Amino acid sequence: METRVGLPAEDPAASRLDAEIPPGPIERKWERHRFDMKLVSPANRRRYTILVVGSGLAGAAAAASLGEMGYNVKCFSYHDSARRAHSIAAQGGINAAKNYRNDGDSVFRLFYDTVKGGDFRSREGNVYRLAELSLNIIDQCVAQGVPFAREYGGLLDNRSFGGAQVSRTFYARGQTGQQLLLGAYQALQRQVGLGSVTLFIRTEMLDLVVIDGRARGIVTRNLATGAIESHVGDAVVLATGGYSNVFYLSTNAKASNATAIWRAHKRGAFFANPCFTQIHPTCIPVSGEYQSKLTLMSESLRNDGRVWVPKKIGDGRPPDQIPESERDYYLERKYPSYGNLAPRDIASHAAKDVCDEKRGVGPGGRGVYLDFADAIRRLGESVIREKYGNLFDMYERITGENAYRVPMRIYPAPHYTMGGLWVDYNLMATIPGLFVAGEANFSDHGANRLGASALMQGLADGYFILPATVGDYLARTPPGGVDTGxxxxxxxxxxxxxxxxxxxxxxxxxxxxxxxxxxxxxxxxxxxxxxxxxxxxxxxxxxxxxxxxxxxxxxxxxxxxxxxxxxxxxxxxxxxxxxxxxxxxxxxxxxxxxxxxxxxxxxxxxxxxxxxxxxxxxVSAWEYTGTLARPTLHKEPLAFEYVHLAQRSYR
Amino acid sequence: MNLTLRVWRQKNAHARGRFVTYEARNVSPDMSFLEMLDVVNEELIGREQEPIAFEHDCREGICGACGFMINGIAHGPKRGTTVCQLHLRTFRDGDHLTLEPWRAKAFPVIKDLVVDRGAFDRIIQAGGFISAPAGAAPDANAILVPKEDVELAFDAAACIGCGACVAACPNASAMLFTAAKVSHLGLLPQGQPERNDRVRNMVAAMDREMFGGCTNMGECQAVCPKEITIAFIARLNHDLLAASFKGRKPPRTAASP
The missing domain is CATH 1.20.58.100 (Fumarate reductase/succinate dehydrogenase flavoprotein-like, C-terminal domain)
Known part of the structure; x- marks a missing residue:
C-alpha cells in the first residue's frame, strides 16, 4: 500500500489557473464587468435551457431569477420538496454591510473582515463583490417578505457574529436560514406556477454530461421509481451544497452529499482546496454510539454566553460548585479584543486544546461550558428567552437539560466546507458551461468562513451573480443542438x-x-x-x-x-x-x-x-487524472493588493 | 430500554400495506426516535430484510421532511416537537408503539411511512409568495414594519410544511398550512398588493388538491411542531371574506409579463 501515499508531483506543463478577475480598482470591478458582459435579448432567452441542480439558497435563487428573466429553467432536488434543502437549518443570520448601527461598518470593512477571517486564502476580487452585493440581498429578502427581526420603530435589528467588531448580522429569530430559503422557495414556486421553471423533485443527479468540452446535461435517478433519465441544456448550474458528511457525524442534514460535484470533478472540473473544512465550535457533544448527526447551537449564542472550563485538570465538580476563581474563560483570556466572539476556527481549536489538556467537561471529557448565568443576571431570563428561546428549547429536547439553570455543554463539529469545485470570477468551473454556486464552489471564504456569511454567499451567487454571468456565457453560445439521443x-x-x-x-x-x-x-x-x-x-x-x-x-x-x-x-x-x-x-x-x-x-x-x-x-485546484491517488495539482496564485498579508490576530 | 413497534409496511403506492411488529432492544433513552429506527433498520439489513422507509433529513426539527403517527398522534406525544427531535426518554421501557404514515387522500403513500406531499407545493404555487424579482427592491429600511406585526408574521412563517396538521385533522384539511402562509404574507406591508388574489387562489388550490374542509376541530394546532395556532385560520377566513367583496382580477397566465 505504501506506493499509494506519495505526494503527487505537480505537472510542470500545467498552466497556472486564471480566475479572470476583471482589471481596475476593486470597487469598480463588478460594475465594469457587468457592463462588459454580453446580454441575451429577452426574446431569445426562452430558446436557452438551463439545468439548475439543487434548490437551496443558491439553487432556488438562481432558478427563480433565471426563470423570471425568461430562460427555460429545469431545477432538480432530491428532496420531496424544494423547501427541504439544508439551507433551511441555518440559524444565526446573514451579514450585510448596511451600517444601520452607525458603528463604522462599510463594504470595505466587510470585505476586509472576510479576507482576514478566511486567513488570506480567498480572492480579493470575489470577496469585494460579495460585500457589495450584501446590500442588495437584504433589500431583496425584505421585499420578498422575509420577517427579519425589527426594532420597535419598525426598522431592522442587527446582532454581532464572530470575527467582526460591528453589528452587521440580520436575523429572523434563530431560524434565519429557514426564512431566507422560504423566500427563495416561494419565488421559485411562483416561477413554476408561471411555467418558466420545471421542477423535478425526488430526482438526484448522478452524472454530468460533457459534449465537445462543454457541460451539456445531467443524468438523474428518480428516487421514487428508480428511473434513470437524462436532461440536456445549454448550461448546467450545480448548487448542491457541501461535503461535511464525509465525516459521517456533522451538522449537515443526513442526505447532504458530494455526489454531484464529485461526478463533475471526475468529468473534468477541478476541485479546489478540498481540505478546507470548517469545524464549528458550538455544537452539542456526541452522546453515544448510535448518534446519527450533530446539532449546531448558533454562533449568536456567543453574544451572551461565556465559554469556560475548570482550571484544574480532571475537575469533576458540577459547574455551579466551581467558584469563579477556579474557572478559565479561555477565549476571553487568550483573545481579549474579540473574547467569546473569536472566529470559528480559532474558537474550535481553543476548545480542542483545553480538552486535550484533560480540562474538558461532560461524559468523555469532550465538551466545554457555554454559560448564560451572567447574561441572565444582567438582562433577565425573559430577554435571553426572547433572543434564543428556540435554541434553548432545542438544547433541552436533545440533552434533557435546562440551559437557563445549568451551562450548555458544547464541542466542535464539522459544519461547512470552504473547499469545492474551482470556479472563476464568473462562477464557471474548468468545464465551460458548468457553473457552481453556494457551498458547492470554493470561491469566497478562503480557509475559514465567518459566521453569517454562507447565506450571504449563496444568495449573492443565486440572485445576482449567476443571472449576469450565465447570460454572458449563453450570449456567446448558440442554443440547443443536443438531445438526449x-x-x-x-x-x-x-x-x-x-x-x-x-x-x-x-x-x-x-x-x-x-x-x-x-x-x-x-x-x-x-x-x-x-x-x-x-x-x-x-x-x-x-x-x-x-x-x-x-x-x-x-x-x-x-x-x-x-x-x-x-x-x-x-x-x-x-x-x-x-x-x-x-x-x-x-x-x-x-x-x-x-x-x-x-x-x-x-x-x-x-x-x-x-x-x-x-x-x-x-488556491490548490486538483484535476482528476483517472487515478484517485495521483491527481494533478494546478495553482491559482493569490495576490493581496488591498488587505495587507499579516498574521491574523484577534488578541 | 426495550420497545415494541407495530410499523406500517407498504411496498409501494399500489401495494396493500400491513402492520409488522418489530422489537427495539437495548435502546438508550438519550436516542432520538429516528436514531432508534436507524438501529432497527441496521438489524433488519443484517437479517436481509428490507429496512423501514421513513422520510427525514435535517434531524433538527426544521426541514419538515420527517413525520408519522405514533399511537395515533402526529409526531408523537411531545408537544411542539417533530419526530426527529423526539427522544426515547419520553417513553417508558416496554411501551408498545404503532407507527403509521400520514393518512390523507391528498397525501398518497409512496412506501412504508413515506407519503407524497406535493400538494403543499402546488398550494404555494397558486399564490404563496410576494412577486419581487431580484434587482427591483427598495432599501430594506424603507419599508417600516411594526415589531408586533413582524413577530406575528414570523409565528405563522415558522411553518415547516411537514403535513402533521393534515394528518391530525379528521377532515384531512390543509387549512392550517394555507392559513399560515396567507397570514405571514398578509401581515406585512410588502404582501398587501397581492393579498386578495393570494387568499382566493390558495384556497382554490387547496380545494383542487382534495383536502377536506375546516370544521374548527383544533387537532391541527395540537400537533403542530411549530405550535402555529388556529387564530391564523380565522385570519384566513377574514381575508377570504374581504376578498370576496373585491372585484376579481383576471387570472394570472404564463404569457403575461
Whole structure:
C-alpha cells in the first residue's frame, strides 16, 4: 500500500489557473464587468435551457431569477420538496454591510473582515463583490417578505457574529436560514406556477454530461421509481451544497452529499482546496454510539454566553460548585479584543486544546461550558428567552437539560466546507458551461468562513451573480443542438445504470452506514480539527482499503425500481470514499496552517496557525487524472493588493 | 430500554400495506426516535430484510421532511416537537408503539411511512409568495414594519410544511398550512398588493388538491411542531371574506409579463 501515499508531483506543463478577475480598482470591478458582459435579448432567452441542480439558497435563487428573466429553467432536488434543502437549518443570520448601527461598518470593512477571517486564502476580487452585493440581498429578502427581526420603530435589528467588531448580522429569530430559503422557495414556486421553471423533485443527479468540452446535461435517478433519465441544456448550474458528511457525524442534514460535484470533478472540473473544512465550535457533544448527526447551537449564542472550563485538570465538580476563581474563560483570556466572539476556527481549536489538556467537561471529557448565568443576571431570563428561546428549547429536547439553570455543554463539529469545485470570477468551473454556486464552489471564504456569511454567499451567487454571468456565457453560445439521443448522453446514462446495478449486486455483509461511520472516524481523527503528516499518510493508506472492502462487502438490499434509501446512501458513500482521499492529499500537500486547516507541524509558539505565504499563497485546484491517488495539482496564485498579508490576530 | 413497534409496511403506492411488529432492544433513552429506527433498520439489513422507509433529513426539527403517527398522534406525544427531535426518554421501557404514515387522500403513500406531499407545493404555487424579482427592491429600511406585526408574521412563517396538521385533522384539511402562509404574507406591508388574489387562489388550490374542509376541530394546532395556532385560520377566513367583496382580477397566465 505504501506506493499509494506519495505526494503527487505537480505537472510542470500545467498552466497556472486564471480566475479572470476583471482589471481596475476593486470597487469598480463588478460594475465594469457587468457592463462588459454580453446580454441575451429577452426574446431569445426562452430558446436557452438551463439545468439548475439543487434548490437551496443558491439553487432556488438562481432558478427563480433565471426563470423570471425568461430562460427555460429545469431545477432538480432530491428532496420531496424544494423547501427541504439544508439551507433551511441555518440559524444565526446573514451579514450585510448596511451600517444601520452607525458603528463604522462599510463594504470595505466587510470585505476586509472576510479576507482576514478566511486567513488570506480567498480572492480579493470575489470577496469585494460579495460585500457589495450584501446590500442588495437584504433589500431583496425584505421585499420578498422575509420577517427579519425589527426594532420597535419598525426598522431592522442587527446582532454581532464572530470575527467582526460591528453589528452587521440580520436575523429572523434563530431560524434565519429557514426564512431566507422560504423566500427563495416561494419565488421559485411562483416561477413554476408561471411555467418558466420545471421542477423535478425526488430526482438526484448522478452524472454530468460533457459534449465537445462543454457541460451539456445531467443524468438523474428518480428516487421514487428508480428511473434513470437524462436532461440536456445549454448550461448546467450545480448548487448542491457541501461535503461535511464525509465525516459521517456533522451538522449537515443526513442526505447532504458530494455526489454531484464529485461526478463533475471526475468529468473534468477541478476541485479546489478540498481540505478546507470548517469545524464549528458550538455544537452539542456526541452522546453515544448510535448518534446519527450533530446539532449546531448558533454562533449568536456567543453574544451572551461565556465559554469556560475548570482550571484544574480532571475537575469533576458540577459547574455551579466551581467558584469563579477556579474557572478559565479561555477565549476571553487568550483573545481579549474579540473574547467569546473569536472566529470559528480559532474558537474550535481553543476548545480542542483545553480538552486535550484533560480540562474538558461532560461524559468523555469532550465538551466545554457555554454559560448564560451572567447574561441572565444582567438582562433577565425573559430577554435571553426572547433572543434564543428556540435554541434553548432545542438544547433541552436533545440533552434533557435546562440551559437557563445549568451551562450548555458544547464541542466542535464539522459544519461547512470552504473547499469545492474551482470556479472563476464568473462562477464557471474548468468545464465551460458548468457553473457552481453556494457551498458547492470554493470561491469566497478562503480557509475559514465567518459566521453569517454562507447565506450571504449563496444568495449573492443565486440572485445576482449567476443571472449576469450565465447570460454572458449563453450570449456567446448558440442554443440547443443536443438531445438526449446524443451518444455521449447515452453513454453517461449507461454508466450510471451500471454503477447502480453494481451496488445492488454486491450483496455483502456490512451495511452502508457502517462503512460511512468508519470513514468518518478516519477523517475526524486524521483530517479533522488538527492534521499532521503521519496521520494523513495513515489515512491515505486506510481509505483505499476501506473503499476496496466496500466494493466487495457492502449490503444493499432490494431493487432499483422503487424507493430504496439504502441504495441512495450507498451511491453517496461511494463518492465520499473517493473524495476523502483527495481531501487528505490536499491536506498533506499544504504544509502550512491556515484557518480551519491546522497542521500541527506548523504553529506559532503560542499554538496559533502559522501560514507560509511564500510557498502556499495559492488556491490548490486538483484535476482528476483517472487515478484517485495521483491527481494533478494546478495553482491559482493569490495576490493581496488591498488587505495587507499579516498574521491574523484577534488578541 | 426495550420497545415494541407495530410499523406500517407498504411496498409501494399500489401495494396493500400491513402492520409488522418489530422489537427495539437495548435502546438508550438519550436516542432520538429516528436514531432508534436507524438501529432497527441496521438489524433488519443484517437479517436481509428490507429496512423501514421513513422520510427525514435535517434531524433538527426544521426541514419538515420527517413525520408519522405514533399511537395515533402526529409526531408523537411531545408537544411542539417533530419526530426527529423526539427522544426515547419520553417513553417508558416496554411501551408498545404503532407507527403509521400520514393518512390523507391528498397525501398518497409512496412506501412504508413515506407519503407524497406535493400538494403543499402546488398550494404555494397558486399564490404563496410576494412577486419581487431580484434587482427591483427598495432599501430594506424603507419599508417600516411594526415589531408586533413582524413577530406575528414570523409565528405563522415558522411553518415547516411537514403535513402533521393534515394528518391530525379528521377532515384531512390543509387549512392550517394555507392559513399560515396567507397570514405571514398578509401581515406585512410588502404582501398587501397581492393579498386578495393570494387568499382566493390558495384556497382554490387547496380545494383542487382534495383536502377536506375546516370544521374548527383544533387537532391541527395540537400537533403542530411549530405550535402555529388556529387564530391564523380565522385570519384566513377574514381575508377570504374581504376578498370576496373585491372585484376579481383576471387570472394570472404564463404569457403575461
Amino acid at each position: 446524443h451518444p455521449a448522453v447515452e453513454a453517461a446514462e449507461a454508466e450510471v445504470a451500471t454503477r447502480v446495478a453494481q451496488l445492488l449486486g454486491i450483496r455483502g455483509m456490512r451495511t452502508v452506514d457502517s462503512f460511512h461511520r468508519e470513514l468518518g472516524q478516519i477523517m475526524w481523527d486524521h483530517c479533522g480539527m488538527a492534521r499532521n503528516e503521519g496521520g494523513l499518510r495513515y489515512a491515505l493508506g486506510k481509505i483505499p482499503e476501506l473503499r476496496q472492502e466496500f466494493r466487495e462487502n457492502v449490503r444493499v438490499l432490494e431493487r432499483n425500481e422503487e424507493l430504496n434509501q439504502s441504495l441512495e446512501k450507498a451511491g453517496r458513500v461511494v463518492d465520499f470514499l473517493e473524495l476523502a482521499e483527495l481531501m487528505c492529499i490536499d491536506a498533506l500537500h499544504r504544509a502550512e496552517s491556515c484557518g480551519g486547516h491546522f497542521r500541527e507541524e506548523h504553529q506559532t509558539p503560542d499554538g496559533e496557525a502559522l501560514r507560509d505565504d511564500e510557498r502556499f499563497a495559492y
